[in-house]
Amino acid sequence: MRYKLPALALFAFLTSVQPSTAQQVRANIPGDFADPSIIRKGSSYYAIGTSSEWGPHFPIFRSGNLQQWEQTGFLFDKAPSWTTASFWAPEYYFHNNTYYVYYTAKRKSDGISCIGVATSSYPDHGFKDHGIIIAYGKESIDAFVFNDNGQLYITWKAYGLDDRPIEILGSKLSSDGLSLEGQPFTLLKDDARNGMEGQSILKKDGYYYLFYSAGNCCGVSCSYQVRVARAKAITGPYLEEGADNPVLTDNGNWKCPGHGTFVQDQAGNNFYIYHAYNKASNVFTGREALIASLSWKPDQWPELRPVPLTGSNKENIHLHYNFSKTTGKIFWQWDFRNMTPDYRQKDGTLQLSGTYNSHHPAGVALTLRPYATAYEISTAVTNNNKAGKGLVIYGDVSAAAGIAVRNNTVEFWVIKDGKKNILGEQKIAAANTPVYLKMAMLPDFTCRVYWKQQGGWEELTPGKKGYNVSFLPPWDRSPRPGLNFQGKPGENAAFSFFDIRYTSEIPQ
Known part of the structure; x- marks a missing residue:
């Protein structure tokens, strides 16, 4: 049973107990969970984040205390018919006894x-899509909704793909939350095009405070930070004079914080959920969700302070799924643009097949979000056929690595720059005996691969050092470990279990 702090005690702890160094701050939702938005219903908090090119779309988490979180599902199990890719920046909102999620996606007809x-009537399931609400220029992303004395407003980023200043735009929103009213207006303009997005608004003592993310959001060369400006009217002008900007920047073992939203606890205190990269694991764990407390200085400018996560995080260290038993919900993800998995528990195994683009030899990758860089994954393949059946660490169709059983051979394969190579292979002794496979991902961004049937593990990694897989991460998300199928329709892979064991604490 998880211990739940009362609201007042929680706020007193979060705001008074500051870490001696920022390295004591751990991710509240570890692993790839960018652009988080948060909402509270009673004593429960719900957070939703970007899924980008992973399906299902927009993971949803629940917490009773803002610290320990568990996934409850996804916004969409199937992509809305108008969408094609880039599922970004969902925004939670509650209005008229209805839960809203405003989200970004590329339109199928033109890629904009x-x-x-x-x-939905529920915060974490049952959502019905209503289609596009904002189509503006070459790109409209990062929605945020604000209720100003009964009048709804929606804001978004525009002109990021145009040869003109980036702007944060706003518009009145209809009372049902499903259409714009009137003409858009400008809240803030980025004349230098340094990057400006991920905005949220708070109102206090007659001022509207616009928090926004500046810089480059993603990848090794990111420069994200959170800044604040304020105005006497929601339409602006928003000024930063007097603000201690940035209000959130690189801190201890975390870098490039940004794109957050606020939630108020039952005592009326505000917290800011946002994402950042862990400097140790960097892009291999993606942008992870952290929480900061909000306080106000005597000059009435805000201050955000990252808060430490209490307790142990060992509950996330070892996950074991035995497919001969009822495993409960496993939140698998896959590259929905390039594959359609077909998987089910049957005859004591997880049977995996599906379809995929024949020009991309990675096959079907059924994966999980990693919480840290260093881990071991293992499985046992229980059937024998011509298909490749095994483990994978999947970045995208042009960057992946895995170990597979194919007929009577075990092979270590890598796809780099879209080209597949077999780096090691070995004959198995008995074709009808389960083959155990293991991949070890190491903190130096190398991996090692092993196999066995009986006796101890045999390594298949070439050379004396681990194989460098630093090429795996896509620019905006982390690679994912999981199970793999490479075969024709009618073939399948059968696995008796899947195990992921983190070989060190989740990074601090």
Whole structure:
């Protein structure tokens, strides 16, 4: 049973106990969970984040205390019909006894990013899509909704793909939350095009405070930070004079913080959920969700302070799924653009097949979000056929690595720059005996691969050092470990279990 702090005690702890160094701050939601948005219903908090090119779309987490979180599902198990890719920046909102999620996706007809909206009577399931609400220029992303004395407003980023200043735009929103009213207006303009997005608004003592992310969001060369400006009217002008900017920047073992939203606890205190990269694991764990407390200085400018996560995080260290038993919900993800997995538990195994683009030899990758860089994954393949069946660490179709059983051979394969190579292979002794496979991902961004049938593990990694897989991460998300199938329709892979064991604490 998880211990739940009362609201007042929680705020007193979070705001008074500051880490001696920022390295004591751990991710509240570890692993790839960018652009988080948060909402509270009673004593429960719900957070939703970017899924980008992973399906299902937009993971949803729940917490009773803002510290320990568990996934409950996804916004969409199937992509809305108007969408094609780039599922970014979902925004939670509650209005008229209805839960809204405003989200970004690329439109199928022309590839332009638009903002759509879905609604439900529940915060974490049952959402119905209503289609596009904002289609503006070459790109509309990063929705945020604000209620100003009963009038709804929606804001978004525009002109990021145009040869003109980036702007944060706003518009009145209809009372049902499903359409714009009137003409858009400018809240803030980025004349230098240094990057400006991921905005949220708070109102206090007659001022509207606009928090926004500046710089480059993603990848090794990121420069994200959170800044604040304020105005006497929601339409602006927003000024930064007097603000201690940036209000959130690189801190201890975390870098490039940004794109957050606020939630108020039952006592009326505000917290800011945002994402950042862990400097140790960097892009291999993606942008992870952290929480900061909000306080106000005597000059009425805000201050954000990252807060430490209490307790142990060992509950996330070892996950074991035995497919001969009821495993409960496993939140698998896959590259929905290039594959359609078909998987089910049957006859004591997880049977995996599906379809995929024949020009991309990675096959079907059924994966999980990693919480840290250093881990070991293992499985046992229980069937024998011509298909490749095994483990994978998957970045995208042009960057992946895995170990597979194919007929009577075990092979270590790598796809780099879209080209597949077999780096090691070995004959197995008995074709009808389960083959155990293991991949070890190491903190130096190398991996090692092993196999066995009986006796001890045999390594298949070439050379004396681990194989360098630093090429795996896509620019905006982390690679994912999991199970792999490479075969024709009618073939399948059968696995008796899947195990992921983190070989060190989740990075601090």
